[in-house]
Amino acid sequence: MSDLRILYVDDEPDIREVALLSLGLDPAIECRAVDSGAKMLEILGQEQWLPDLILLDVMMPGMDGPTTLARFRETSAAAMRTPVVFMTARAQGFERDRLLKLGAVAVIPKPFDPMRLAGQLRAIFEAAAMA
Amino acid sequence: MSAFDASMEDLKRRFVVRAKKDSVVLRDHQSGDRALPPQELRAVVHRLAGCAGIFGYPALSAVALDIDAHLVEANDTSALPELLAALDVVIGENGALPG
Numbered sequence: 001m002s003d004l005r006i007l008y009v010d011d012e013p014d015i016r017e018v019a020l021l022s023l024g025l026d027p028a029i030e031c032r033a034v035d036s037g038a039k040m041l042e043i044l045g046q047e048q049w050l051p052d053l054i055l056l057d058v059m060m061p062g063m064d065g066p067t068t069l070a071r072f073r074e075t076s077a078a079a080m081r082t083p084v085v086f087m088t089a090r091a092q093g094f095e096r097d098r099l100l101k102l103g104a105v106a107v108i109p110k111p112f113d114p115m116r117l118a119g120q121l122r123a124i125f126e127a128a129a130m131a
Numbered sequence: 132m133s134a135f136d137a138s139m140e141d142l143k144r145r146f147v148v149r150a151k152k153d154s155v156v157l158r159d160h161q162s163g164d165r166a167l168p169p170q171e172l173r174a175v176v177h178r179l180a181g182c183a184g185i186f187g188y189p190a191l192s193a194v195a196l197d198i199d200a201h202l203v204e205a206n207d208t209s210a211l212p213e214l215l216a217a218l219d220v221v222i223g224e225n226g227a228l229p230g
Contacts, residue, residue, distance in 0.1 A: 012178055012181065012182065014142055014145060014146060014149075014182060015181060015182060015185065017138075017142055018139070018142060018185055021135055021138050021139065021142075024135075025135065059177055061174070088181075089177060089180040089181045089192075089195075089196050089199060090196070090199070090200065110180070110181035110182075110184075110185075111180075111181060111182065111183065111184025111185040111189070111192050112185065114139065114185060
């Protein structure tokens, strides 16, 4: 039985597969993945499955991660509370600060360590819940 | 080998096959045979930056990330030969794979 539901949004199919495999190492994590911000908003708009945490790629064609986050925050009160973690190849310095100011609770660099991703996200979720 | 490791190996093979295709595309761009629009070029470089390290090629990721930054800041492609050289190393290490 899962105690942490994660929605992962990334346009790159191989990275989605790696992330699903990685998060599958923690049997108490339930993860779903979609390939665009538009699909994320569509799924969450249906309100049939709501994640505890969203992992959002920054650079995606069409709607990028920051735009997706801004639109998601406008959708409901629950959307204001759901922690969002950005994932990006440019996770240092100014860019990291910019992403945190947009409302993300953390920024995970790409490439990520497949063996550590589940633990990282669980720790981020627990810290966000305590805040 | 665990199911996780076997799946990662499959994905790594797929990455190398794609890296060979990326190498051809980037060489064509570099030579002027088939120049990519800036957004497409950045998409290829950015994907390599994000993926390569996951599959055990951190040097390729680092070079791609550096070029990605130059592309964002000034559309500067002068370091593209370094990325092609890093791709050649990865492809050379996996020469028996199709692609």
